[in-house]
Amino acid sequence: MKLQAVELRRIRLPLVAPFETSFGVQTERDVLLLKAVTDAGDGWGECVAGEEPNYSSEYVESAQHVLIHHLVPRLLERDVTADAVAPALRAVHGHNMAKAALEMAVLDAELRARGESFGQFFGAVRAEVDSGVSVGIQPSIPELLSTVGDYLDEGYRRIKLKIKPGWDVEPVRAVREQFRDVPLQVDANTAYKLADAEHLAELDQFDLLLIEQPLPEEEILAHAKLAQTVRTPICLDESITSAQWAADAIELGACRIINIKPGRVGGYLEARRIHDLCASRGVPVWMGGMLETGIGRAGNVAMAAMPNFTLPGDTSASDRYFHRDITQPFVLRDGRLAVPTGPGLGVSVDEEYLDSITHWEGTLGRAGTRSVS
Ligand code: OSB
Ligand code: MG
Numbered sequence: 607m608k609l610q611a612v613e614l615r616r617i618r619l620p621l622v623a624p625f626e627t628s629f630g631v632q633t634e635r636d637v638l639l640l641k642a643v644t645d646a647g648d649g650w651g652e653c654v655a656g657e658e659p660n661y662s663s664e665y666v667e668s669a670q671h672v673l674i675h676h677l678v679p680r681l682l683e684r685d686v687t688a689d690a691v692a693p694a695l696r697a698v699h700g701h702n703m704a705k706a707a708l709e710m711a712v713l714d715a716e717l718r719a720r721g722e723s724f725g726q727f728f729g730a731v732r733a734e735v736d737s738g739v740s741v742g743i744q745p746s747i748p749e750l751l752s753t754v755g756d757y758l759d760e761g762y763r764r765i766k767l768k769i770k771p772g773w774d775v776e777p778v779r780a781v782r783e784q785f786r787d788v789p790l791q792v793d794a795n796t797a798y799k800l801a802d803a804e805h806l807a808e809l810d811q812f813d814l815l816l817i818e819q820p821l822p823e824e825e826i827l828a829h830a831k832l833a834q835t836v837r838t839p840i841c842l843d844e845s846i847t848s849a850q851w852a853a854d855a856i857e858l859g860a861c862r863i864i865n866i867k868p869g870r871v872g873g874y875l876e877a878r879r880i881h882d883l884c885a886s887r888g889v890p891v892w893m894g895g896m897l898e899t900g901i902g903r904a905g906n907v908a909m910a911a912m913p914n915f916t917l918p919g920d921t922s923a924s925d926r927y928f929h930r931d932i933t934q935p936f937v938l939r940d941g942r943l944a945v946p947t948g949p950g951l952g953v954s955v956d957e958e959y960l961d962s963i964t965h966w967e968g969t970l971g972r973a974g975t976r977s978v979s
Pocket of ligand 2: 793843844
């Protein structure tokens with residue numbers, strides 16, 4: 607399959623409600639999308655990099671730059687398959703989200719060409735996946751309780767509360783008291799220090815499924831030490847950027863659960879390796895989320911149907927994020943999302959709507975043209 611061109615575009619999509627984490631508030635997404643144009647057909651990729659480098663060092667402008675100047679040129683006009691993408695990009699260090707978007711677009715083109723869905727490719731073992739929802743930091747506890755109650759009424763099967771110092775034990779207590787046996791977990795996005803161990807151990811009384819990424823991403827050993835004070839299972843998100851880091855973190859006792867985000871680890875193929883490694887180590891995984899559009903959601907939902915994704919993911923319905931998605935919307939049915947069954951990602955992109963929300967676009971390739979800056 608020859609990669610003839612890569613079309614890039616940036617779209618602006620407002621969020622239905624502000625999303626606040628320990629690292630900031632978001633009110634809209636500025637998403638970088640890729641279309642791989644090949645002699646066997648096209649494929650879509652979504653880059654999960656945020657607007658600012660506050661989740662990881664990547665951000666949407668850096669991803670766009672590195673794709674244009676360092677990643678796409680390594681593949682353009684070459685014979686490609688998805689499994690050849692990461693090896694061809696290995697000389698470029700880091701930039702996992704940018705690499706993942708390119709690999710995804712190539713994988714989508716490849717699978718569409720041979721009529722195979724992402725679910726089939728990953729070895730999906732279920733037709734629908736349990737949906738959880740990630741609840742941002744709220745202005746007050748009454749507002750938190752009403753937000754959580756609304757999501758539970760919609761059918762979500764697990765609630766994740768974002769926490770930070772000053773917004774942790776009391777909001778978690780309030781949610782646990784009001785919603786007695788809802789599956790509940792928390793995500794700190796690196797906001798704590800090992801010295802907060804005793805404080806975090808106060809969360810043990812609320813029977814949480816897990817505490818996600820309490821400490822900074824480099825502090826693998828400190829997470830292992832934290833696990834000696836906190837009984838709630840520790841789950842890593844930001845720290846796990848490859849199968850190697852997953853293996854080391856598990857070996858060191860830094861986590862008992864792993865959140866898999868294909869973008870964070872450089873693509874779906876590395877994400878699959880982490881899934882398999884965790885399965886062999888008896889470590890459950892779940893699908894994270896980066897407020898994706900229907901393109902990224904389609905791939906994530908398909909991967910979440912793999913056997914070791916045994917906890918509900920941050921794979922929420924399209925209407926939890928956007929008034930209008932760029933694909934057919936993912937709809938919650940009995941607390942689950944259906945795994946797409948069509949070729950490749952199995953969703954179609956509403957290109958007319960896409961054009962109306964595009965604020966930048968450019969194309970690399972096709973007879974040497976380079977219409978991007
Ligand atoms: O840490 O899981 C996270 C969103 C952006 C960046 C980081 C995270 C999140 C979420 C949202 O928690 C999950 C979703 O897409 O619903
Ligand atoms: Mg997280």
